[in-house]
Amino acid sequence: CTITASDPSGDYAYTNYMWSTSTAKPAYGWTRNTAATFDVTQSEQGVWYLHMEAFDYGGNRFYRMRGPYKIDKTPPSAVFTPNSASWRNTDVNVVIDPSDAGGSGVKQWRYRVSTNNGSTYGSWSSFVTGDTNGTVTLSTTGLNKIQVEAHDIAGNIGYITSGIYYIDKVAPTINANPDKLDSLDPITVSITAGDTGGSGLKHTNYKWTTSTTKPTSGWSTSTAGTFSTTLNTEGVVHYLHVEAFDNAGNSTYKVFGPYKYDSLRITNVTISGYWNHWRGQVDMFGKRLTNEPHRFLSLERVKINVYTTGYAERVEIRFSPELEAMRFEDIYGNIYDYYEDFGLAYVYFPKVFTLDNTKKDNHVYWEYILPLANSTKSWDDVRLRPQYSMTVTAWRGSKSVTYTISDIDITGNTFDLIYVQPVD
Incomplete structure (x- = not known):
């Protein structure tokens, strides 16, 4: 700000000035300047008032206060609710609540989404005006993140990134080798189960029966990605039931066969x-x-x-x-x-x-x-x-x-x- 002081009689002496966050005239802490015109600067964040009092050599004085001067140097922020999510196979609804601690207020904000833990992001959304909440629905398999770009009225821009939302909607894969066989020897089947959705294989249930109907109980369980099971019962057609689960709750069920072991x-x-x-x-x-x-x-x-x-x-x-x-x-x-x-x-x-x-x-x-x-x-x-x-x-x-x-x-x-x- 530029302060200019003058005296009609031409005997201007000096001016006291002081920045304050109050409109009340300060009692102390003033700064003196003898120039008739000079600049004063306030760079700290806040709502400021400039107090000025000019003096002449005759002891006369004149007081004036100007303001407010609003300074906002803090970028706006945002809160994500929830801020992250563990592995799941359903959509996640995230509420974004923008805010501006600097005082000028939120002007507008927008967001973009990453499905690979922030390595790359998609396109920005359109701007949402003002300090308005918004809901983003995450539905894509991957390690999802939301990044918000928030603008305040003072011109500050803040970038806020959420935690990770783990989504896996891809069911596990199951293979059996061999997938059917008639044999004179006990039949050993190698089962391979895997998960491509990211959450990882949790476990695989398997059971031999003489029917293609899915069993309701009596399953065996393996946590290995590849394991073997052997049919030792002779003379009866069997089927191998396999169901794999991942850590997000997805599952895949398959039945393999027929298998028949008739020893010679x-x-x-x-x-x-x-x-x-x-x-x-x-x-x-x-x-x-x-x-x-x-x-x-x-x-x-x-x-x-x-x-x-x-x-x-x-x-x-x-x-x-x-x-x-x-x-x-x-x-x-x-x-x-x-x-x-x-x-x-x-x-x-x-x-x-x-x-x-x-x-x-x-x-x-x-x-x-x-x-x-x-x-x-x-x-x-x-x-x-x-x-x-x-x-x-x-x-x-x-x-x-x-x-x-x-x-x-x-x-x-x-x-x-x-x-x-x-x-x-």
């Missing part, structure tokens, strides 16, 4: 001889024989039973090479032929039996006359050489299982037990 198994194999000579009985000479169900005579007819489950396509039977040989040479160099000497049709190995693979359970029955072979046990029960074996293999496609009987003994042959009664 040989449930039992038996081999027994028609002679069944070693059954614990007392022979005609009064000797107690051992009980050995897998001890046979060469040239004895044996009965073989094979039982399978799991829709087997075929069964193969093999013996140790000695029990498959169609020609036998004894220690004296004599050669005996299965067909030429005993009139038996040659048997070729492996012996293959084709099954009805539409049946889960199958049975193979085969009778085989054992060829001549070296004894593994003497008549006196002395071990002569290692035992022979029989191996059964069941097939379904490229999958196979085996069953081995490895305790087959041979002692002599059927002709050794032909007793000729002497004639008196």
Whole structure:
């Protein structure tokens, strides 16, 4: 402000002046200036009054007060209600209340929104006039922020930024590998669940059932993004129910399948001889024989039973090479032929039996006359050489299982037990 003082008689002496926030004339604290014209400055924020009193050399004085002078150096502000929000899958309504502490008052304000935590913002809204509240609805998935640009009447501009409003409206993703399968082995399924909306995966519920209907209870829970679960129940079609949840309350439910586990198994194999000579009985000479169900005579007819489950396509039977040989040479160099000497049709190995693979359970029955072979046990029960074996293999496609009987003994042959009664 410029102060100009004068005296009609020409004897102007000086002027006292003082800034005050009151209209009342100050009692002290004045500043003297002898110039007739001079400038005074007030730069502090507030409502000010300028008090002036001019004096001449004759002791006359003149007092005057001017004002108010309003100074506002504080940018306007705003309050967000709420100022932030935790993860949710619904819209957030935010009330913006502008204010101006500097005193000049809010002239206008506008806002813009970021969905990536303030890295970038969208366009500014149109201006809202005056100290008027406004409501902003946030509905976009992301880390939302609101920035307000507020103008006051004094020309100050304030930029105010809210906290973060976490919104996730994207449901989790679920994948299962494999998503369906028929298998001869227990079925292990790898489940992968994820969240692209930002809140993160909370947990995943899963359950095996025999129905496509969503279960109401009995779920298992995993907090891992990828985990496995195994179907061990045989013979029944199952479905895998999976439901994933994120931290915002979104969920995704899927049912995978069908899955069926039908294991291929040989449930039992038996081999027994028609002679069944070693059954614990007392022979005609009064000797107690051992009980050995897998001890046979060469040239004895044996009965073989094979039982399978799991829709087997075929069964193969093999013996140790000695029990498959169609020609036998004894220690004296004599050669005996299965067909030429005993009139038996040659048997070729492996012996293959084709099954009805539409049946889960199958049975193979085969009778085989054992060829001549070296004894593994003497008549006196002395071990002569290692035992022979029989191996059964069941097939379904490229999958196979085996069953081995490895305790087959041979002692002599059927002709050794032909007793000729002497004639008196």
